[in-house]
Every structure is written in C-alpha cells, then in structure tokens.
Amino acid sequence: MRVRLIDLEAQHAALLPALREAFERVATTARFVGGPEVEALESELGARLGAPHVVGCGSGTDALMLALLAVGLRPGDEVVVPALSFFATAGAVSLLGGIPIFADVDPRTLGLDPTSAAERAASCSRLRAVLPVHLYGGVTELDPLRAIAADRGAALIEDAAQALGARYADGRAVGSAVSDAACFSFYPTKNLGALGEAGCVATADPERAQRLRRLRNHGSDGAYRHREVGWNARLDALQAAWLRVKLTHFDEWGRLRRPNAGEYDRRFCDLGAGPAGSRPEDHTLPVTLPQRPAAQGLHTFHHYVIRVPAARRDALRDALDSAGVDTAVYYPGGLHRETCFEPLGQATLSLPETERACLEIVALPVHPGLQARDRDRVVDAIAQFFLR
Numbered sequence: 239m240r241v242r243l244i245d246l247e248a249q250h251a252a253l254l255p256a257l258r259e260a261f262e263r264v265a266t267t268a269r270f271v272g273g274p275e276v277e278a279l280e281s282e283l284g285a286r287l288g289a290p291h292v293v294g295c296g297s298g299t300d301a302l303m304l305a306l307l308a309v310g311l312r313p314g315d316e317v318v319v320p321a322l323s324f325f326a327t328a329g330a331v332s333l334l335g336g337i338p339i340f341a342d343v344d345p346r347t348l349g350l351d352p353t354s355a356a357e358r359a360a361s362c363s364r365l366r367a368v369l370p371v372h373l374y375g376g377v378t379e380l381d382p383l384r385a386i387a388a389d390r391g392a393a394l395i396e397d398a399a400q401a402l403g404a405r406y407a408d409g410r411a412v413g414s415a416v417s418d419a420a421c422f423s424f425y426p427t428k429n430l431g432a433l434g435e436a437g438c439v440a441t442a443d444p445e446r447a448q449r450l451r452r453l454r455n456h457g458s459d460g461a462y463r464h465r466e467v468g469w470n471a472r473l474d475a476l477q478a479a480w481l482r483v484k485l486t487h488f489d490e491w492g493r494l495r496r497p498n499a500g501e502y503d504r505r506f507c508d509l510g511a512g513p514a515g516s517r518p519e520d521h522t523l524p525v526t527l528p529q530r531p532a533a534q535g536l537h538t539f540h541h542y543v544i545r546v547p548a549a550r551r552d553a554l555r556d557a558l559d560s561a562g563v564d565t566a567v568y569y570p571g572g573l574h575r576e577t578c579f580e581p582l583g584q585a586t587l588s589l590p591e592t593e594r595a596c597l598e599i600v601a602l603p604v605h606p607g608l609q610a611r612d613r614d615r616v617v618d619a620i621a622q623f624f625l626r
C-alpha cells in the first residue's frame with residue numbers, strides 16, 4: 239500500500255451515512271443555492287473563527303476576488319503578494335485588472351517578508367492592498383504588514399485558503415477579522431474540503447459583508463436591481479450541507495494531523511535535521527524542518543513541507559516514489575516568473591528566498607489517516623536516501 243499525500247476515500251467512507259442524510263435534506267427542501275444550509279454554515283464558521291461576518295462563496299478564488307473588490311480594487315491598482323503561493327493569489331488580482339506586485343518570502347516562515355513587502359510597496363503609486371498568504375497552514379505575522387498597508391491607506395487581506403484552524407501567536411483564530419478580510423478555500427483537498435468547489439470570506443465590517451453578499455450575486459441585493467457589477471460567486475446548498483457534516487469532525491482531524499507533524503519533527507531532529515530558515519546542507523541529515531509553529535501560533539499542517547538540498551530534491555522524490563511514498567512540490571516556481579505575468583515586467587526581479595525555496599521544498603504525507611507505520615516508512619526512506 240502506498241503512503242498517499244491525501245486520503246479522501248477513507249475520510250468519506252466513514253462519513254457516508256451523514257453525507258447521504260445531508261444530501262436528502264437538501265434534495266427534499268429544494269433550496270439548492272444559498273438558503274438555510276448556507277446561512278447555517280456561515281454562522282457556524284463565524285462562531286468558530288470569532289468573525290462577526292462570514293460570506294460563503296463559490297471557491298477560494300471567488301473569495302479573493304470578492305474581497306479585493308470589497309476593499310475598492312479598481313483596474314490599475316496594485317496589490318503586494320508573495321511570489322510563493324498557489325496561482326490564485328495573484329490570478330485573482332490580475333483577473334480584476336489589478337497588478338500583482340511580487341515580493342519575497344521570509345525563509346523561516348515562507349510567508350510574505352515584511353522587508354521585501356515594504357520595498358515593493360514603496361515602488362507602487364496605486365497600492366490598494368497587501369495580501370499575505372498563510373502558506374501550508376502556518377501563520378504569517380500580520381502586524382508589520384498591517385503597518386505597511388496602513389501607511390499607504392491600503393487594505394490588508396489574508397489569503398487563508400490553507401489555514402482554517404490556524405491561530406495567530408496571540409491565540410486568536412486566523413480569520414477572526416484582524417484584517418480587512420480573510421479568504422478561505424474549501425477545495426476538496428483542503429483540511430475542510432467540500433465535495434466540489436466552495437469558499438468563504440470572513441470580515442468584521444458589516445458594510446463590507448453586505449457588499450460581499452451583493453457582489454457574489456451579480457451585484458444585486460435582490461429583486462433584479464444591480465447597484466454594481468458582480469458575478470455568480472454563490473455557494474451551493476449541497477456543498478454547505480456537506481461542509482457542515484465535515485465541520486463536526488474538523489477539530490478531531492486537526493488533532494490527528496499535528497502529532498503526525500510532531501513525530502516527523504522529532505524523528506528528523508534525532509537524525510540530525512536543522513531548524514526552518516537554516517540551510518539543509520549544513521546538517522547531518524540535510525533536511526530543514528517546516529516553518530516554526532511555536533513562534534507563529536498554531537499551524538494546521540495543511541502541508542508538512544521540509545527543505546532539502548536543491549541538487550538532490552528530485553532524486554529524493556524518485557527514491558520516495560520507489561519506496562511507495564507520495565510527495566509533492568508546492569510550488570515549483572515563483573509566481574513572478576509565470577508566463578502569463580511576463581507583460582508585468584517582474585520576471586527578472588530577484589526574489590532569492592522564493593527562488594531557493596521552490597527548488598528545495600518537498601511536501602510529505604501528513605493527513606489525519608496516516609498511521610505510525612506510514613510515518614516510519616517516510617522517515618526511513620529519507621534517512622536511507624541521505625545517510626546510507
């Protein structure tokens with residue numbers, strides 16, 4: 239049996255009766271878009287996050303686009319984003335006619351580096367927002383980024399697509415409305431995954447929440463009157479109903495993920511790995527551990543990502559593959575170098591930490607169904623590769 243990166247089949251098999259019951263509930267009431275299931279999910283998420291308003295929507299990408307429009311993004315406005323993220327972080331800005339301004343990441347946290355963000359913001363004439371990403375479910379510290387945004391009259395939006403369940407260092411939940419808007423994805427492979435596409439935006443501002451609700455419905459408050467142009471970014475009731483089933487298991491899944499990460503940390507340390515931010519080649523086991531959760535609050539370990547010497551990363555992945563272990567690289571290249579962003583003229587920017595990370599990172603299986611024997615296989619295969 240392979241050690242898989244994600245095991246949704248096993249998760250769903252255990253939930254099938256409750257998922258069927260939710261399906262029948264929605265099919266019977268025939269409210270398929272919005273309605274009571276969506277409202278219930280929004281209020282359950284709001285209670286969990288400590289966010290006054292949660293607006294469900296069609297995907298994490300919709301969430302980003304809705305949030306950007308709700309803070310007033312106009313074509314030609316600039317948004318500082320980290321170059322290490324899933325494409326949608328920058329794609330959402332670009333689709334709305336905005337200009338993603340790529341900044342580097344902090345090598346210890348792999349979150350948006352405040353020094354680089356400040357430099358890049360200083361080059362902007364129309365800065366509308368700073369958009370950090372809580373990458374892999376770790377937490378990017380917001381205070382310095384908030385200061386950069388506030389200084390320029392810009393908004394702070396969090397891409398929390400991978401970070402439902404994470405906590406800032408002060409204990410508050412990511413999404414508890416400490417920024418202007420926090421955007422979540424419920425893509426099936428996320429820690430809380432729909433059986434299709436879904437997302438939400440959390441915010442403290444009631445007017446912004448109202449605007450988000452309007453924008454997700456073609457800019458209409460109802461009755462076919464349109465105050466502004468939005469699109470269909472609504473959330474399906476079926477997805478909401480299924481997410482509500484899964485939400486009741488979410489804490490338990492988090493409790494299972496973290497010890498997997500903790501055990502990896504312990505075993506890699508015993509074998510001579512180094513802390514996040516150091517260079518993998520400097521250690522007996524040429525591996526550095528993921529971002530440091532203790533200094534950053536609570537990590538969700540959406541992904542457990544180690545770093546290894548760039549020259550040996552692909553051979554390590556091949557060796558793990560042969561040992562029956564699935565791995566992935568999130569993400570293989572900086573967004574500033576994506577072909578579609580070439581016209582922005584940022585491809586030649588030097589963002590050394592992003593570029594180095596893209597060559598060194600490897601995600602290992604960390605899902606809640608992982609067994610101790612699976613972890614042993616992963617660690618043993620890595621030790622065998624580097625130390626034999």
Ligand SMILES: Cc1ncc(COP(=O)(O)O)c(C=O)c1O
Nearest residue numbers: 297298299324326327399423425
């Ligand atoms: C960091 C990040 N931002 C945005 C998104 C977009 O979310 P979705 O796939 O739900 O549109 C994702 C999810 O894939 C993501 O990981």
